[in-house]
Amino acid sequence: MEQVNIGLLGVGNVGGGTFQILKNNHDIISGRIGIEINVKKALTYSLNEERKIEIPLDILTTNADEILGDSDIDIIVEVLGGIEPATSYMIQAMKSGKHVVTANKAAVAANYEKLMATAKENNVMLLTEACVGGAIPALTSIKTALQGNRFYEVSGILNGTTNYIMSKMYDDGSAYEDVLKEAQAKGFAEANPTDDVMGYDVANKLSILMALTFGKYVSPKDIPTVGITNITKDDIELAKANNTKIKLIGSAVLSETGELGYSVKPVKINCDHPLFNVDNEFNAVYIKGDAFGELMYYGKGAGALPTGSAIVGDIISIINNIWR
Ligand code: HSE
Numbered sequence: 001m002e003q004v005n006i007g008l009l010g011v012g013n014v015g016g017g018t019f020q021i022l023k024n025n026h027d028i029i030s031g032r033i034g035i036e037i038n039v040k041k042a043l044t045y046s047l048n049e050e051r052k053i054e055i056p057l058d059i060l061t062t063n064a065d066e067i068l069g070d071s072d073i074d075i076i077v078e079v080l081g082g083i084e085p086a087t088s089y090m091i092q093a094m095k096s097g098k099h100v101v102t103a104n105k106a107a108v109a110a111n112y113e114k115l116m117a118t119a120k121e122n123n124v125m126l127l128t129e130a131c132v133g134g135a136i137p138a139l140t141s142i143k144t145a146l147q148g149n150r151f152y153e154v155s156g157i158l159n160g161t162t163n164y165i166m167s168k169m170y171d172d173g174s175a176y177e178d179v180l181k182e183a184q185a186k187g188f189a190e191a192n193p194t195d196d197v198m199g200y201d202v203a204n205k206l207s208i209l210m211a212l213t214f215g216k217y218v219s220p221k222d223i224p225t226v227g228i229t230n231i232t233k234d235d236i237e238l239a240k241a242n243n244t245k246i247k248l249i250g251s252a253v254l255s256e257t258g259e260l261g262y263s264v265k266p267v268k269i270n271c272d273h274p275l276f277n278v279d280n281e282f283n284a285v286y287i288k289g290d291a292f293g294e295l296m297y298y299g300k301g302a303g304a305l306p307t308g309s310a311i312v313g314d315i316i317s318i319i320n321n322i323w324r
Contacts, residue, residue: 017304103130149289160302
């Protein structure tokens with residue numbers, strides 16, 4: 001069977017989840033697509049690091065050039081996190097004719113135009129489904145099934161950590177710090193949770209969603225952003241008494257005069273809104289369009305396997321487009 005070689009940049013939480021899916025579902029995937037997906041090399045910071053997932057030592061390297069310079073590697077999966085060196089690695093990979101799949105919303109949102117232009121110039125695919133909403137295939141749907149529409153709104157609960165924190169505070173009256181620790185232990189929160197709780201992670205995701213939905217790139221730095229750090233137990237109780245829940249919402253809405261308004265901020269959601277029941281680590285992407293009306297995608301927005309699921313889906317999309 002023909003083989004497509006993957007170079008995995010990063011074997012942490014999401015990289016480990018991706019490796020696990022490719023290994024556990026190897027036969028079912030190759031049976032479906034008629035091509036074998038082989039992780040040829042994987043970049044790690046340290047060979048001796050303890051890992052949740054067992055990865056064969058002989059594919060591990062601490063040298064990115066061993067992967068980026070390997071002409072047998074067809075697709076790079078970038079899950080390092082952080083803007084650099086991730087962006088440079090993706091650009092280097094595309095310039096050498098490799099396709100790229102990434103879950104790195106910070107790098108994609110910061111350098112969206114440059115990354116997309118590099119993919120185009122080098123005639124390779126750059127897929128980013130895992131950057132927004134974990135397992136939820138919102139970006140792919142916006143790019144394909146919904147393309148016949150004029151879009152009016154894209155909004156959502158786009159961060160599992162903060163939604164988990166807000167849900168636990170609402171349900172159990174738990175303290176903010178305790179719930180944050182729990183979210184980190186479950187692998188939802190970033191190593192540095194500042195990006196989650198300050199809303200920066202949602203701003204990155206909203207920037208990518210807006211670029212795809214409205215064809216307008218807005219740097220995350222230019223999206224007015226307020227996080228959840230100032231929400232008190234009293235705010236939550238008051239919202240509850242009024243049949244609302246406070247949720248961190250990233251939202252972009254096109255006005256009747258054609259102006260795009262966007263923000264990331266805590267919003268009181270009424271009990272009759274579809275986003276009201278999106279709790280814990282779950283995410284939802286809510287879209288309005290002229291033909292389909294309203295749509296909401298719901299699913300796990302964080303974690304090794306849900307995010308890995310989106311990455312593996314992108315790898316398969318590339319294979320379906322290029323190899324089959
Ligand atoms: N820290 C992010 C979250 C991970 O909590 O949603 C997924 O992007």
